[in-house]
Amino acid sequence: MTTGSMAVHRRWKIGLALLVLAACQDLTEVAAERSADPPIAFDPASLATSRFKVVLVAGDNAQPVFDNATSYLHDRLIAAGIAEEDIHRLSAADHPRSAADPASLAAVGKRIAELKPAAGEGCLVFLSSHGSAKSGFVLARSREFLTPTQLDRMLSAGCGGAPTIVIVSGCFSGSFAKSPMARANRIILTAARPDRPSFGCGAGYTYTVFDQCLLGSLDSAATWRVVFERTRGCVATRESAMRETPSEPQAYFGPALADLPALWREVAGGTGRITFVAGTERFAPDNVPLLPRGRSRERKSFEEYLRAPAPKAFAMSPDGAFGWYNRSDAGAHTAADAARMALQTCEWFGGACILYAVDDAVVAPLPSGLAPFHPPVLVRSGALDPASVPFIRDDQRPLIVDYVARPAPKVLVLGVDTPMIAYEAAATREAARRAALRRCRAVTEICVVYAEDEAVVLGYAKR
Numbered sequence: 001m002t003t004g005s006m007a008v009h010r011r012w013k014i015g016l017a018l019l020v021l022a023a024c025q026d027l028t029e030v031a032a033e034r035s036a037d038p039p040i041a042f043d044p045a046s047l048a049t050s051r052f053k054v055v056l057v058a059g060d061n062a063q064p065v066f067d068n069a070t071s072y073l074h075d076r077l078i079a080a081g082i083a084e085e086d087i088h089r090l091s092a093a094d095h096p097r098s099a100a101d102p103a104s105l106a107a108v109g110k111r112i113a114e115l116k117p118a119a120g121e122g123c124l125v126f127l128s129s130h131g132s133a134k135s136g137f138v139l140a141r142s143r144e145f146l147t148p149t150q151l152d153r154m155l156s157a158g159c160g161g162a163p164t165i166v167i168v169s170g171c172f173s174g175s176f177a178k179s180p181m182a183r184a185n186r187i188i189l190t191a192a193r194p195d196r197p198s199f200g201c202g203a204g205y206t207y208t209v210f211d212q213c214l215l216g217s218l219d220s221a222a223t224w225r226v227v228f229e230r231t232r233g234c235v236a237t238r239e240s241a242m243r244e245t246p247s248e249p250q251a252y253f254g255p256a257l258a259d260l261p262a263l264w265r266e267v268a269g270g271t272g273r274i275t276f277v278a279g280t281e282r283f284a285p286d287n288v289p290l291l292p293r294g295r296s297r298e299r300k301s302f303e304e305y306l307r308a309p310a311p312k313a314f315a316m317s318p319d320g321a322f323g324w325y326n327r328s329d330a331g332a333h334t335a336a337d338a339a340r341m342a343l344q345t346c347e348w349f350g351g352a353c354i355l356y357a358v359d360d361a362v363v364a365p366l367p368s369g370l371a372p373f374h375p376p377v378l379v380r381s382g383a384l385d386p387a388s389v390p391f392i393r394d395d396q397r398p399l400i401v402d403y404v405a406r407p408a409p410k411v412l413v414l415g416v417d418t419p420m421i422a423y424e425a426a427a428t429r430e431a432a433r434r435a436a437l438r439r440c441r442a443v444t445e446i447c448v449v450y451a452e453d454e455a456v457v458l459g460y461a462k463r
Contacts (some may be wrong), residue, residue, distance in 0.1 A: 002215040023430040052165075052263065053076075053115040053123045056086045057103055059129025059170075060140040061092040063201055066128040069169065069211040070100075071368040073126055076218055078367075080263040083323070086256060088114075092129075092141040096345035105150070112158040122163035130213055131170030133195065138170065150183065161185050163257055165224065171392040184254040187224050187274035189231070191216070192247035199244055206318035207288070209238050209351075210249060216352020220273075225253060227262050230376060233460040234352055255330050274377065276338045276355050279364035283314065285359045289371065294320055310359040312337035315342035315374070318352030325443040336339040336358075337393045341419070344390040347378040348416055348448075348458075353425075384412070384454045394420045399423075402453060411436045412451040415444040422447070429453075 055072055058066035070089055088111045091100035101107045115123050125223045128278040129147070130138040136147040155164055164186045168176040174194035180187055191198040191210035200208035207215065210218055213234035214227070228251045239246055281287070285302035288295055295302070303322050305314055311333060312326035323345030325338040333341070339358060346353035355374045356363055379388040386400035391414045399421050403412050409429040413422045413436040414447055426432035429452055440447035450458055 007169050011188060025248040032394065035152075052082055052086070053117050053120045054082060054124045055108070055111045055115065055120060055126070057090045057091070057108055057125075057127040057129070058100075059092055059127060059138050059146075061094070062140065063205070064207055065201060065211065066206050067091055067093055067421040068206055068368075068370060069128045069208070069215065070126065072207075072370050073364065073367050075366040076215070076264060077124075078255060078265070082263070092139070102141055103139055105139055105144040105146060106142075108139070108146060109150075109154045115158040117159060117162040123159035123163065124165045124167075125151075125155070126167045128169040128208065130201065131168075131172045131192075131198075132170040133422055136175070137168060141332070142249065148176045148178070151176065152183075154185070155181075159185075163187075163260060165189075165260075169198070169208060169214070172242060173179045173198070174248075175252040177252040182252045182254070184256045186252070187257050188250075188252040189224075189228050191235075196245065196247045198247040199239060199242065200319070200360075205291070206437070209235055209242075209319075209454075210247070210319055211354050213238065217376065218262065219373070220265060220375040221262045221265050224260050224262050224449050225251075225258070233380070234350075237348075237350040237460045238317075246349075273375070274355070275340065275374065276344070276358050277364045277372075278358065278361035281362040283360045283362055287362075288316070288356070289318065290316070290320065290321075290322075298322070305357075306360070311338050312359055313339040313342040313355065314357040315339075315346040316351075316356050317351050318354050318371075319351060321346050321351050321353070321413050322356075323349070333393055340393060342394075343374055344378045347376060352376075357408075372390060378458075379456060380458045380460065381456050383405050384451045384456055389450065390414070391416055392421060396421060398419065403451075408453045409452060411449060413440045413447050413452045414439050414462045415440055416446040416448055418444040420444050420447070 003307055039357055054077060055424040056070040060066055074087055074089060087253050089100040090103040090111060092103045105462060117123055127137055132138065132145060135145040137145060139146060140153060166188045169191040171192055171214045172194055173190040173192050177188045182242050197262060198208060212348060213231045217227050217230035221230065225267045232249050235249055236246060285299050285306060288302055289340060308326035316322035323342045325333055325341045328335055333439065343353055343355055354371045363371055378390055388396050389400050396419060405421045406425045409432055410423060410425040411429060411432040420440055420443050422436045424432040424435040427434060437447055448458060450456060
C-alpha cells in the first residue's frame with residue numbers, strides 16, 4: 001500500500017441556495033394545427049455556414065428571467081460577429097430594455113418567415129417562456145401558444161433547408177425535439193422532457209436553470225453537441241442541489257448537422273483559460289447580484305471577502321452558489337490559483353458561473369448590464385492530466401505526478417472546500433477509495449473521488 005496527502009490552511013467560503021425555485025407553470029390547452037409539411041431538402045454545402053439570421057423570443061413578462069436570457073444571448077451573438085440587423089428580438093414586456101417587437105404568435109411567425117438565409121447562412125431561433133404539456137410554448141402578451149407543428153411550419157417557410165438551430169426553453173418543451181420538428185437540417189435543444197417541468201421561474205431570479213446553464217456553456221464550445229452536453233450536466237447538478245425532479249433536457253441533432261461548429265468557440269479562447277475584464281465597480285457586500293435573502297444570509301462571508309488580503313477571487317452563479325479564495329497562511333495562492341479555484345468550486349456546487357471579482361474589482365458587465373458567464377474550467381472526465389486537476393494550487397501538482405507514478409489499483413480524492421489531496425494504492429480499488437476518502441475527511445468535510453487509476457470520474461454532482 002502507498003499513500004500520499006497534503007492539507008493546507010485556507011480562507012475560503014462557499015454558499016449554495018437550496019431554496020426551491022418555482023417550476024414553470026402549466027397553462028390552458030388551445031387547439032393546434034396538425035397538417036404535415038413535405039420533407040425539406042438539405043444542401044450539404046450549407047454546412048459551411050458562417051452567418052446566422054436570428055430570432056430571440058421572450059414569451060412572458062411575469063418574471064424578468066426570459067428577457068434576461070434573450071438580452072444575454074443578443075450580447076454574445078454580437079460578440080461572435082453576428083450583425084445587429086440580423087438579430088430580431090420579441091418580448092412580452094410592456095417596456096423591454098431594448099428594441100423588441102411584441103411577442104405574439106403572428107409576430108413570431110412573421111419574423112421567422114422573414115429570415116430567408118442565403119447560401120452559406122443559417123437560422124437560429126431561441127424561445128424562452130413558460131410551457132404547457134398540452135398546448136406548447138406560452139406567448140403571454142397575446143394569450144396564445146406556439147405548438148411544435150406551428151413552429152415547424154414557420155421554420156419551413158423562413159429557413160427552408162438551411163442549417164437551423166432551435167432552442168426551446170420552457171416546461172414540457174421536449175415535444176419540440178420530435179416530429180414534425182425533427183428534420184435533417186435542424187439541431188433542436190429543449191429544457192425538459194415532454195412530461196417534465198423545468199425550473200427557475202421564481203420572482204427575483206436572473207435566469208431559469210436551463211437558460212443559465214445554456215448561456216454559461218456557449219463560450220469556447222467547439223460544437224453544438226458540446227454546448228448541449230455541458231448544459232445537460234449543469235442542469236442535472238443544479239436541480240440535484242435544489243432537490244427537484246430532473247427535468248432531463250432533450251436534444252435532436254439532424255444527421256446533416258451532427259458536428260456543426262458552435263458560434264462561440266473562439267470568442268473566449270480555449271477551454272480552461274481564465275479571463276477577467278475589470279469594470280469600474282468595486283466589490284461591495286450589498287451589491288452582490290443575488291436574491292436579497294441570499295445576500296442577507298451570506299453577508300458575513302461577503303464582508304470577510306472584502307477584508308481578505310489579495311490575491312483573491314470571487315466566483316458565483318446567478319442564483320446562489322459561490323466560492324472565494326484568498327492568500328493562504330500556509331503556502332500562498334497565486335492570483336491565477338485564486339481565480340481558477342474559485343471558478344472550479346462554484347461549478348462543482350452547481351450552475352454556470354461568473355468570475356465576479358478579482359481582488360476588489362468587479363467584472364465589467366455586458367452591454368445589457370448582465371455579468372458575463374465564464375467558460376467552464378472544471379475538467380470532469382477523460383485521462384488524468386496533472387495540469388488540469390482542480391481545487392488545488394499549482395505548487396501542489398507534484399503530488400499528482402507522484403499519484404500517476406503509483407501502481408494500480410489506485411484512487412485520487414480531493415477536497416472541494418480546501419486544497420487537500422489524498423490518494424491510496426491498494427489490493428482493490430474499493431479499498432483504495434475507502435482509505436483515501438477517510439484520510440481526506442479527517443481534514444475537510446467535502447471530499448470527492450476525482451480519479452480512479454488514471455481516469456477522471458468526477459462527472460456531475462448528484463446530491
